[in-house]
Amino acid sequence: MAQCGSDSTTKTPAPDGGQACMAASEGGVDQSMKPVLFEVFGEIWNVESRLGQGVSASVYRVSSGTATTAAVKEFQADAQAGDYGFQKERSVLEDIQGHKKIVTLYGVFTNRSYVGVSTHCLLLELLDTSVSELLVRVSTQTTITEGDRPRQGHSMWIVQHCARDVLEALSFLHREGYVHADIKPRNVLWSADDECFKLIDFGLSFKEGNQDVKYIQTDGYRAPEAELQNSLAQAGVEADGDSGCTAAVDMWSLGIILLEMYSGMKLKATIQSEEWENNNAAIVDDIFASKTMVCPAIAVYHLRDLIKSMLHKKPEHRITADAALLSPFFSVPFAPHIEDLVQLPSPVLRLLNLIDDNQLYDEEEYDDILEDMKEECQKYGSVVSLLIPKENAGKGQVFVEYTNSNDSKEAQKLLKGRTFDGKFVVVTFYPRSLYKRGYLYQSMH
Structure with a gap:
């Protein structure tokens, strides 16, 4: 069994389980053995699963006896590089803690395995689905039709949500003088309890003007100046002192993601093609022109222009995170699609196809349904509130608010596909922020 001793103070994860982190690096080291548990500051954390595995680190989902969940990022012992990777990410995370759109570091510790090997670990907030997973789902699912025209890609609601959250994180990061240097879909994850996207994995981050990493960014999301610098480094050519990459590389990566x-x-x-090299703005225009308009055209044009402003070849011409947040694209309100509400967990569930009008307006039957639903939903976790609107928006839908997203996710898993009174139940998540404000949607968007 894995043993460990602490070497720093820690922040205890919130009693509701924190949110959810996962900093899965890319790579292919076959590490068949994984720890059974970690002892962190005197508390036992059981390893539930491996979330990601890379060349330098592995990430595990862990839970404590208090049902709190978190993630442990364990850095592999490296005789050549020493503990540089661990110390680098630790120092950056400790320096930038406190922003809602950046993964929370709870603490650091040293894990001592039963064979006597010591590894450095980070105890992190546990996050949910990544933008990479969202992209895989939307690219593999059967074409969804709206009217008689096909719709592809993510809804404007989720694109706007992701863009704003990442830009807010980058605005903070850049003001602190840091460049993330590895913005990509795998490093943008959804937090169910905070209902926002968060940045993870700061292993390549550096202080602007003090770049200590030769190879930065991931292929496909790498800015032109980073491509050049990486090529020079690979060839063993020392770059000029003033040629280091700036915060503009992060904006390029976000433009590609959006x-x-x-x-x-x-x-x-496409990005590696000669056409992109010659005129990427024209390709962006073509992508937007070829996609069926299923939302206000003005909002689409605003998004197109925002993306183009992030993809200028010259970094000094690229828009900054602060300026991007002022884009008119963010002034247009959007409603989530049913696909968004299925894919992005929150502490609130929405149950559809349960109740008809006759049941709503029969007071005795309505009260019975309320009690039955509350009793059923409490089997899966602690219910904070339950609402079945009788009129207007949300009429006939059941909204169940749980204490945290762990409970709501368990309930969603067990309730979907069930039948009540012969009716097939549809279960989605629902944004708690909207639920609390009384913004309830009548139909499945």
């Missing part, structure tokens, strides 16, 4: 989310296509091959 273009992929909107189009529903992976664009790596």
